Amino acid sequence: MYWRYCLKRIIYGLITFIILIFIFSTLFNTTMEKTLKSQIEEEIRAETLKMDTKMTPEEMTHFIAERRTFKQHLYHLDKPIWNRIVWRAINVLSLNFGKATIMKSSAGETDVWEIISECLPRTILLFTTAICINIILGLLLGLKKAQKAGGFMDKLTSIGTMVVYGMPSWWLGMLVIMFFAYQLRLFPSGSLHSIPPPTGLAYYIDLLYHMALPVLTLVVIGFWGSSYLIRNIVLGILQEDYIMATRTRGIPERKVLYGHAMRTAAPPIVTMALLSLLASVGGNIIFEGIFSWPGLGNLYWISIEQNDIPVLMGNLFITTALYMAGLVILDLIYGFLDPRIKVGGRR
Amino acid sequence: MRWLDIKEGFRNFWKDFKSIKFGLFGLFLLFIFIVMVIINPYIVPFPNASSRWRDITHWEDNPVSAPPVWVNWFSSVKRAPSTIIKEYTFTEEKKGNLTLNKLIFEYEYFYDLPPLDIIFHSYVVGSPVIILSMERPDGQVITLTKRVISKIAGKDIRISIGNDSRTESYNFGMKYENPQQNRIERELIKPTKILFAEAKEGILVKPSSLQGTYKIMVDIILPSPNDQVSKSTLFISGGVSGWLGTDSAKRDIWSGIVAGVKWALLIGLLTAFTSVSIGVIFGVVSAYLGGWQDSLMQRIFEIFVGVPLLPVLIVMSAIFRPNIWTLIIMMSCFFWVGPVKTVRSMGLQIKEETYIEAAKAFGASSSRIIFRHMIPLLIPYSFASMALYVPSAIVYEASISLLGLGDATIVTWGQILHDALRGGAVINGLWWWVIPPGLFIALMGMTFAFIGFAMDKILHPKLRTR
Numbered sequence: 001m002y003w004r005y006c007l008k009r010i011i012y013g014l015i016t017f018i019i020l021i022f023i024f025s026t027l028f029n030t031t032m033e034k035t036l037k038s039q040i041e042e043e044i045r046a047e048t049l050k051m052d053t054k055m056t057p058e059e060m061t062h063f064i065a066e067r068r069t070f071k072q073h074l075y076h077l078d079k080p081i082w083n084r085i086v087w088r089a090i091n092v093l094s095l096n097f098g099k100a101t102i103m104k105s106s107a108g109e110t111d112v113w114e115i116i117s118e119c120l121p122r123t124i125l126l127f128t129t130a131i132c133i134n135i136i137l138g139l140l141l142g143l144k145k146a147q148k149a150g151g152f153m154d155k156l157t158s159i160g161t162m163v164v165y166g167m168p169s170w171w172l173g174m175l176v177i178m179f180f181a182y183q184l185r186l187f188p189s190g191s192l193h194s195i196p197p198p199t200g201l202a203y204y205i206d207l208l209y210h211m212a213l214p215v216l217t218l219v220v221i222g223f224w225g226s227s228y229l230i231r232n233i234v235l236g237i238l239q240e241d242y243i244m245a246t247r248t249r250g251i252p253e254r255k256v257l258y259g260h261a262m263r264t265a266a267p268p269i270v271t272m273a274l275l276s277l278l279a280s281v282g283g284n285i286i287f288e289g290i291f292s293w294p295g296l297g298n299l300y301w302i303s304i305e306q307n308d309i310p311v312l313m314g315n316l317f318i319t320t321a322l323y324m325a326g327l328v329i330l331d332l333i334y335g336f337l338d339p340r341i342k343v344g345g346r347r
Numbered sequence: 348m349r350w351l352d353i354k355e356g357f358r359n360f361w362k363d364f365k366s367i368k369f370g371l372f373g374l375f376l377l378f379i380f381i382v383m384v385i386i387n388p389y390i391v392p393f394p395n396a397s398s399r400w401r402d403i404t405h406w407e408d409n410p411v412s413a414p415p416v417w418v419n420w421f422s423s424v425k426r427a428p429s430t431i432i433k434e435y436t437f438t439e440e441k442k443g444n445l446t447l448n449k450l451i452f453e454y455e456y457f458y459d460l461p462p463l464d465i466i467f468h469s470y471v472v473g474s475p476v477i478i479l480s481m482e483r484p485d486g487q488v489i490t491l492t493k494r495v496i497s498k499i500a501g502k503d504i505r506i507s508i509g510n511d512s513r514t515e516s517y518n519f520g521m522k523y524e525n526p527q528q529n530r531i532e533r534e535l536i537k538p539t540k541i542l543f544a545e546a547k548e549g550i551l552v553k554p555s556s557l558q559g560t561y562k563i564m565v566d567i568i569l570p571s572p573n574d575q576v577s578k579s580t581l582f583i584s585g586g587v588s589g590w591l592g593t594d595s596a597k598r599d600i601w602s603g604i605v606a607g608v609k610w611a612l613l614i615g616l617l618t619a620f621t622s623v624s625i626g627v628i629f630g631v632v633s634a635y636l637g638g639w640q641d642s643l644m645q646r647i648f649e650i651f652v653g654v655p656l657l658p659v660l661i662v663m664s665a666i667f668r669p670n671i672w673t674l675i676i677m678m679s680c681f682f683w684v685g686p687v688k689t690v691r692s693m694g695l696q697i698k699e700e701t702y703i704e705a706a707k708a709f710g711a712s713s714s715r716i717i718f719r720h721m722i723p724l725l726i727p728y729s730f731a732s733m734a735l736y737v738p739s740a741i742v743y744e745a746s747i748s749l750l751g752l753g754d755a756t757i758v759t760w761g762q763i764l765h766d767a768l769r770g771g772a773v774i775n776g777l778w779w780w781v782i783p784p785g786l787f788i789a790l791m792g793m794t795f796a797f798i799g800f801a802m803d804k805i806l807h808p809k810l811r812t813r
Binding site for chain 1: 652654658737750767776782788792796
């Protein structure tokens, strides 16, 4: 039954994504068309410069008008508004984001998809690394907290959770850069690797060295929250009757915790890990800009600064796709780990 | 549910709440923030900071990028703090049509580093001549600058010694300096450094400060009896300034921070209130109606869940350039999904209670059942989640402002941080510009986290410590 549940969930996800893309296309239609029109004018100007100069002014205006109608037809600008929105949404769904106005990928391409696909893996690398470390630390601390709930350490770390609750990660990033990169000069202040990038094994060491500060910041902000959640999950399970039963059977506490409680706690903890990854994409992404980590978040900064609308839009669509995919995967994993969903075939 | 029940419920809730120490601490912090908003004009030097944050003339008498005053307490080198001198001795002398006014300001200087600038401000009518000179503790008198004003009908004039007395102070320094050894271009000197230095060799290149009482004398020649000079003030723009220093645009950061409190509270509370209200009503209605209406509402909910919040807010802000109110509406549009799932499951439970059935049997309408019998039960939960939504609303606004997309007519902590990032505060180590705004965001977040977590602890007794 699990595959049926999978299929259903994926189809639901796709439909939601398509609806979202339509909503975005409608919302930002005016701006995107304005950019498109100015791009067309730019192209026509470039074409006229290439033409031989023997044309009379009348011929010239005629030529420009002709090219303009042609291009507007090409980009469906002569169609009614609903037609245009649908056309744009379909374009986006087939990963055709058009061309950037100013920005270029590192290979010199102006294609928006090229620019974004270059940044995507870097964002995933940074945030997954941080979340993994987060969860490991959170597990270690959270289990300790749950074991001695109400103890001194539990109280202290719970206060810590609340202290960092509303702290913006990018602000901590600014402080960390100010202190470690500019005062102590221990770490680089940003970017992916040194210039020029070293080759071979040294490249990866260099990458880790550059990743150290952003990951450290994310972990310092994040592990309090994850340990608190894990504590709550585990504590909830430890109060179940079957744990009481195992305890009365004389099974050692360590085994109760790791063997029995953890097995039940696994699905919610995995969910939590994925959710915090998604939350990073949904709420933390501009953090990259502070460290000039050239991922999707940094792309938002640059495209806003340079007012590059096609890149900004393409970035939004990709981030949404990533986010939706994450939500679907989350449900699939949850369904896989939680047998009740598998049997029921329904959520 | 009657009003009395709510009151009773609230009293019980408060009894539980009182026993949670960090919850009370949160309330205390919130109280301090509210007091800060109320007494704002009395605790900051620039009460108009909120409305004139981007008006450079409002800040022109402050020093550039000066550290906070209390840095002196921890430093062996004391810098002169910014002050305003309003008191002066006044003498008047008449010679025919001419009137000679003499104003003497006294400045006590007992620091190691001189102020960055001394600025004379006055309200002038007519065409007076203003001559500024200074008597140093060692008895030297230096004529600093002379300003001839031609026919103005009443205007504020500003004479900056730092800008206008470059030649005079250079000449004064050259009298003592050894020109063979220590040569320095006139454009490179800092006038106040020379004026507040001991008159000996090295005054230009390595000045050592001369402490004592300085007299800044202002001679005003009024050619006609109608001319007048009034409201004279001397601004010392010091090496340290205000409780939190100044930024590179001479703005007083403490004033900006305090002005930001009310905006943060407004953004946080309003967004949290609207979105949680929408979410709770949506969840309860969905649970109560059931059937196809429930499914439809859940699909709508799922579409909103699929939206990556910050990216969408960024793009919308970049394109629509919202002001603070539209931003709050935009945030509420996406924030409401948070409580829906929990509220719906709670609603499904409440729906099965017998008193709901009884109300139905009496012929109560759906809206009456939802609003009078179901939602009141969810009020404690709503307040807890509202408290926990406040920090995220503030952080989202700050993130958008950090990108430079905030409302330019107000001042928020995120905007101060945006300016700090742009002004190179991180690279130059201007920590007093970077730390306070973020610290206040974090403190505000902490306040509501304390309150929210305390409420949460009361509502979920299962997670209470054993």
